[in-house]
Amino acid sequence: xxxxxxxxxxxxxxxxxxxxxxxxxxxxxxxxxxxxxxxxxxxxxxxxxxxxxxxxxxxxxxxxxxxxxxxxxxxxxxxxxxxxxxxxxxxxxxxxxxxxxxxxxxxxxxxxxxxxxxxxx
Amino acid sequence: xxxxxxxxxxxxxxxxxxxxxxxxxxxxxxxxxxxxxxxxxxxxxxxxxxxxxxxxxxxxxxxxxxxxxxxxxxxxxxxxxxxxxxxxxxxxxxxxxxxxxxxxxxxxxxxxxxxxxxxxxxxxxxxxxxxxxxxxxxxxxxxxxxxxxxxxxxxxxxxxxxxxxxxxxxxxxxxxxxxxxxxxxxxxxxxx
Numbered sequence: 001x002x003x004x005x006x007x008x009x010x011x012x013x014x015x016x017x018x019x020x021x022x023x024x025x026x027x028x029x030x031x032x033x034x035x036x037x038x039x040x041x042x043x044x045x046x047x048x049x050x051x052x053x054x055x056x057x058x059x060x061x062x063x064x065x066x067x068x069x070x071x072x073x074x075x076x077x078x079x080x081x082x083x084x085x086x087x088x089x090x091x092x093x094x095x096x097x098x099x100x101x102x103x104x105x106x107x108x109x110x111x112x113x114x115x116x117x118x119x120x121x
Numbered sequence: 122x123x124x125x126x127x128x129x130x131x132x133x134x135x136x137x138x139x140x141x142x143x144x145x146x147x148x149x150x151x152x153x154x155x156x157x158x159x160x161x162x163x164x165x166x167x168x169x170x171x172x173x174x175x176x177x178x179x180x181x182x183x184x185x186x187x188x189x190x191x192x193x194x195x196x197x198x199x200x201x202x203x204x205x206x207x208x209x210x211x212x213x214x215x216x217x218x219x220x221x222x223x224x225x226x227x228x229x230x231x232x233x234x235x236x237x238x239x240x241x242x243x244x245x246x247x248x249x250x251x252x253x254x255x256x257x258x259x260x261x262x263x264x265x266x267x268x269x270x271x272x273x274x275x276x277x278x279x280x281x282x283x284x285x286x287x288x289x290x291x292x293x294x295x296x297x298x299x300x301x302x303x304x305x306x307x308x309x310x311x312x313x
Contacts, residue, residue, distance in 0.1 A: 034258070035258065035262040042239060098268040098269050099268055101313055105313065
C-alpha cells in the first residue's frame with residue numbers, strides 16, 4: 001500500500017518505484033488495461049508508451065473526446081491514479097467508462113506506466 | 122501449448138464451443154428501460170461506454186479472424202476459435218442493436234489489416250502464440266466489462282456488461298486450460 005500514498009501524494013514528482021511494484025504493475029496492466037490498450041500501438045484506447053509527461057489527448061491520430069483533448073492536463077502519477085479511479089470525475093465528458101477501484105492495483109499500474117518511455121519502438 | 126495432450130482439456134474446449142449467447146435477449150433487455158428512463162445526457166454517456174465495448178468486440182472478432190486465417194491453429198483449437206468468434210459477433214450485434222435503440226451511432230469496424238497492425242499479428246508464429254494473444258484479449262475484455270459497470274447510468278446496462286464479462290471469462294478459462302496455464306489460486310481475481 002506504500003505506493004498508494006506515493007501516487008496520491010506526489011502529483012508532479014516522479015517517484016522511485018520499486019522493481020516489484022513495477023513487475024506487479026505490468027501484470028495488472030495486462031490484465032486490467034489490456035482489453036483496450038497496448039503500450040506501443042493504438043487500439044480501442046491510445047498507446048501508453050511515454051504517457052507520463054504527455055499532454056492528455058495528444059497521441060497523434062487517435063480520436064479523443066473533445067473533453068480530454070481540451071482538458072489541459074499533463075499526465076503525472078497523481079493524475080493517472082485519479083484517472084484510473086474515476087475518469088469521468090477527473091474529466092467530465094471523456095469516453096473511458098472503466099473504473100479501477102483497487103487502490104493498490106492502481107498504484108502498481110501507475111508505477112509500471114511511469115517506466116514506459118516514448119522511444120520504446 | 123498442446124491441445125491434443127489432455128483429453129479433459131479437449132472435452133472442455135469442445136463443450137465450451139457449444140455455448141452461445143442470445144444477442145436478441147441482450148439487446149431487448151438493454152433497450153427496454155434505456156429509451157424511456159434516461160435523460161439524453163446520461164443516455165449519451167451510456168452510449169459512449171457501449172461504443173467502447175463495441176470497439177472491443179470488433180477487435181476480438183478480427184483477432185480470431187487473424188488467428189483462424191493464420192494457418193497456425195489446428196483442430197480442435199481452430200473450432201474453438203471460430204466458436205468464440207461467433208460469440209463476439211453475437212455481442213457485437215447485441216451492442217449495435219442496443220446503441221441504435223438508444224439513439225446512438227455504432228462505432229464502425231476497422232479493416233483487418235489495421236487490427237493486424239495494432240495487435241502485432243506479424244509476431245504470431247505458433248498456435249500457442251495465437252491462443253496466448255486470444256487469452257490476453259479475453260482477460261482484458263473481462264476486466265473491461267467488469268470495470269465499466271459502475272459507470273453506467275442505467276443499471277440494466279450494468280447487467281448486460283456482467284453477462285458479456287461472463288462470456289469473456291468462459292473464453293479466457295478455456296484458453297488458459299488449453300495453454301496448460303494455472304487458474305487463479307485466489308478468489309475475486311477479476312475486476313476490482
